[in-house]
Amino acid sequence: MKIIENNGVFILETENTHYCIAINSEGTPEHLHWGRKCADEDYRSVYKSHERNSNHSAKDLGKTEYLPFGGTVYRPVAFKATYPDRCREAVLTYKDFNISEVDGAFTLELILEDKPYKAEVSLFYKLRENTDIIERYAVIRNNSDRSITLHKVASGEFNLPSLRPYTSTNFNGSWGGEFRKVNSVVRNGALTYESTKGGSNHTVNPCFILSENADEKKGDVFFGALAWTGNFKTEISRDFAGRTRVVIGINDFDFSYTLHPGEEFTAPSVFCGYANGFAEMSNAMNAFAIEYILPKRYAKEPLPVLYNSWEATGFNVTSAGQQKIAELAAEIGCELFVMDDGWFGSRLNDHAGLGDWNVNRFKFPRGLKPLIDKVKGLGMRFGLWFEPEMVNPNSNLFRAHPDWAYHYDTRKASLLRHQLVLNLTRDDVKEFVFSCMDNMLCEYDISYIKWDMNRAYSETGAENLENPQELWYRHVKAVYEIADRLKAKHPDLQIECCASGGGRVDLGALSHFDMVWTSDNTDPLDRLTIQQGFSLIYPIKCMRAWVTDTNRGSRPSDWDFRFNVTMQGSLSIGGDLTKYTKKELKIHKDYIRLYKEIRNTVQFGRFYRLANFEEDRLFATQYVDDEQSVLFFCTKANSFFNDNFHHIKLQGLDENAKYTVSYDKTKEIYGGAYLMNVGLSFETWGTLQSKIIRIIKNK
Numbered sequence: 001m002k003i004i005e006n007n008g009v010f011i012l013e014t015e016n017t018h019y020c021i022a023i024n025s026e027g028t029p030e031h032l033h034w035g036r037k038c039a040d041e042d043y044r045s046v047y048k049s050h051e052r053n054s055n056h057s058a059k060d061l062g063k064t065e066y067l068p069f070g071g072t073v074y075r076p077v078a079f080k081a082t083y084p085d086r087c088r089e090a091v092l093t094y095k096d097f098n099i100s101e102v103d104g105a106f107t108l109e110l111i112l113e114d115k116p117y118k119a120e121v122s123l124f125y126k127l128r129e130n131t132d133i134i135e136r137y138a139v140i141r142n143n144s145d146r147s148i149t150l151h152k153v154a155s156g157e158f159n160l161p162s163l164r165p166y167t168s169t170n171f172n173g174s175w176g177g178e179f180r181k182v183n184s185v186v187r188n189g190a191l192t193y194e195s196t197k198g199g200s201n202h203t204v205n206p207c208f209i210l211s212e213n214a215d216e217k218k219g220d221v222f223f224g225a226l227a228w229t230g231n232f233k234t235e236i237s238r239d240f241a242g243r244t245r246v247v248i249g250i251n252d253f254d255f256s257y258t259l260h261p262g263e264e265f266t267a268p269s270v271f272c273g274y275a276n277g278f279a280e281m282s283n284a285m286n287a288f289a290i291e292y293i294l295p296k297r298y299a300k301e302p303l304p305v306l307y308n309s310w311e312a313t314g315f316n317v318t319s320a321g322q323q324k325i326a327e328l329a330a331e332i333g334c335e336l337f338v339m340d341d342g343w344f345g346s347r348l349n350d351h352a353g354l355g356d357w358n359v360n361r362f363k364f365p366r367g368l369k370p371l372i373d374k375v376k377g378l379g380m381r382f383g384l385w386f387e388p389e390m391v392n393p394n395s396n397l398f399r400a401h402p403d404w405a406y407h408y409d410t411r412k413a414s415l416l417r418h419q420l421v422l423n424l425t426r427d428d429v430k431e432f433v434f435s436c437m438d439n440m441l442c443e444y445d446i447s448y449i450k451w452d453m454n455r456a457y458s459e460t461g462a463e464n465l466e467n468p469q470e471l472w473y474r475h476v477k478a479v480y481e482i483a484d485r486l487k488a489k490h491p492d493l494q495i496e497c498c499a500s501g502g503g504r505v506d507l508g509a510l511s512h513f514d515m516v517w518t519s520d521n522t523d524p525l526d527r528l529t530i531q532q533g534f535s536l537i538y539p540i541k542c543m544r545a546w547v548t549d550t551n552r553g554s555r556p557s558d559w560d561f562r563f564n565v566t567m568q569g570s571l572s573i574g575g576d577l578t579k580y581t582k583k584e585l586k587i588h589k590d591y592i593r594l595y596k597e598i599r600n601t602v603q604f605g606r607f608y609r610l611a612n613f614e615e616d617r618l619f620a621t622q623y624v625d626d627e628q629s630v631l632f633f634c635t636k637a638n639s640f641f642n643d644n645f646h647h648i649k650l651q652g653l654d655e656n657a658k659y660t661v662s663y664d665k666t667k668e669i670y671g672g673a674y675l676m677n678v679g680l681s682f683e684t685w686g687t688l689q690s691k692i693i694r695i696i697k698n699k
């Protein structure tokens with residue numbers, strides 16, 4: 001890893017890649033290369049300042065690192081501002097650079113300036129040891145004595161090398177259907193993925209994955225994930241000359257930010273990289289998130305097996321009822337008991353109670369202590385559900401403070417799930433939200449919060465702000481600040497980020513929360529698709545997955561199938577244990593015991609998506625560390641077309657080592673080379689079949 005500057009050429013060298021920039025004759029940072037390493041001396045500016053004809057400007061053709069709106073620019077820009085004299089164009093020219101080293105990370109700062117307005121834009125590129133992931137972000141400074149209005153401040157602009165159309169991978173998700181992967185070939189125009197809902201949303205995700213001739217094992221893959229849990233925009237465009245570019249950052253939709261004299265604005269980071277194949281991308285991001293993104297306290301600890309009450313008891317939580325389930329949860333091996341919605345205020349259903357974070361005395365006559373004592377006595381930790389950013393109009397909070405929700409006096413507030421969004425840009429509201437959770441944490445022995453958020457924003461009036469369009473930004477920052485404050489005051493607290501399932505899965509959330517609730521859809525077959533999409537860019541250990549018994553009215557599946565799907569992430573239990581037979585509880589106990597033996601490999605190992613239903617007869621995922629490997633495979637149904645026969649070649653093993661392969665009652669020894677080059681054959685008969693195969697490296 002190093003950063004070199006040579007006559008205005010900057011070479012950022014990661015473990016296996018180069019990212020190179022030149023300051024061209026116009027004083028513009030020009031993108032030179034991103035990908036495999038080349039000889040340092042070969043990098044130089046190729047910028048031509050003359051127009052080819054009056055319809056295609058030199059600026060439009062250039063490979064820019066951070067294009068401002070202004071002059072002859074007619075393509076997606078990274079930056080747009082209005083200056084105090086109402087000039088709406090920016091000219092950013094190179095001023096200086098800094099290379100610094102802090103805690104083993106190297107950072108390049110390119111300082112650009114818009115001289116007449118005393119505005120500066122610093123582009124940051126941060127490199128860390130043993131990874132190809134680069135962190136990029138931008139900081140805007142106002143050194144003048146008048147305010148500047150920012151309209152668009154992207155985190156980064158990227159140029160891709162090939163003139164052939166790239167394939168963009170993102171998701172066509174929904175509530176209950178997150179991370180359904182879609183590949184789109186970007187031939188012309190622009191492909192935009194964005195959220196305008198306030199959160200990072202279920203539909204498309206704030207990341208980009210652009211590939212050329214790629215599969216799991218090989219091919220060029222350029223990717224980036226934005227660390228932002230709010231409105232975002234990713235613009236992937238391809239011009240007439242075949243150049244593909246990406247601009248990613250906070251969404252400029254309904255956004256502006258007033259930068260007062262002496263202030264600065266920091267755009268969120270985008271973590272980007274180049275990989276050879278999708279598996280390399282996912283493994284790089286997985287390892288990077290564990291090392292550098294997740295809150296430190298639990299980043300390297302395996303997540304506990306939790307029990308969550310939601311699917312079993314819904315809003316109908318009572319002290320006695322939860323204690324009964326807790327006994328069974330402990331018996332089967334759960335380590336954490338989380339009571340979900342329903343414990344507070346007048347919460348009998350989702351029409352009332354949000355905002356009143358005091359224990360419901362009808363359901364818990366002596367408060368939560370008897371339940372928590374019971375849970376602790378059973379050897380589990382205790383967790384509690386909150387939806388702290390929300391309020392039901394039918395609540396004491398709303399009756400006392402109707403102005404605490406975002407609103408316009410002249411507009412009727414739109415309810416979604418009978419609730420409104422609290423205006424977290426107000427200091428008093430922010431303090432209230434912090435204290436409602438803090439009070440409970442101080443009063444009770446609670447070590448886990450499930451922080452939910454179940455609706456998109458509307459009527460986003462925030463008249464407390466000088467510039468109300470800052471609310472999109474300030475709300476997200478307030479969420480981060482509250483989560484950080486809670487963790488600072490209660491250092492052992494774990495927080496799960498939930499937004500009606502996976503509505504807030506992004507690297508911003510994962511910088512402040514320890515994990516996410518992946519989806520409200522716990523149907524195991526659907527889950528395979530959701531989990532595989534999630535695994536592309538987000539860390540496996542953060543992917544909470546529940547074994548439940550509802551199946552939401554879809555096809556029935558046996559316990560093996562449910563566990564074999566769920567154990568591919570962070571295993572949790574969500575069914576009504578009081579209804580299970582002894583035999584079913586024993587199945588749970590056995591699988592939880594097995595999961596504890598393999599969870600280090602699953603949560604921290606390298607992993608490979610070996611097969612999927614689109615292309616193969618089965619779905620298979622393999623996890624590997626230095627001691628063992630675990631292979632899961634699942635089928636849909638078998639037909640009469642002979643799709644009962646399967647063959648899987650493993651990956652990532654030591655070719656010279658011997659492995660003991662065990663499944664069902666079989667135990668066989670094979671060499672690593674054999675398992676990877678020849679592979680294993682299986683037959684499955686019946687519907688929704690699954691297997692877990694343990695492959696233990698012989699000493």
Ligand code: GLA
Binds near residue numbers: 310501
């Ligand atoms: C959301 C969450 C669920 C559950 C309910 C409670 O839908 O995603 O897991 O917590 O809210 O109301």
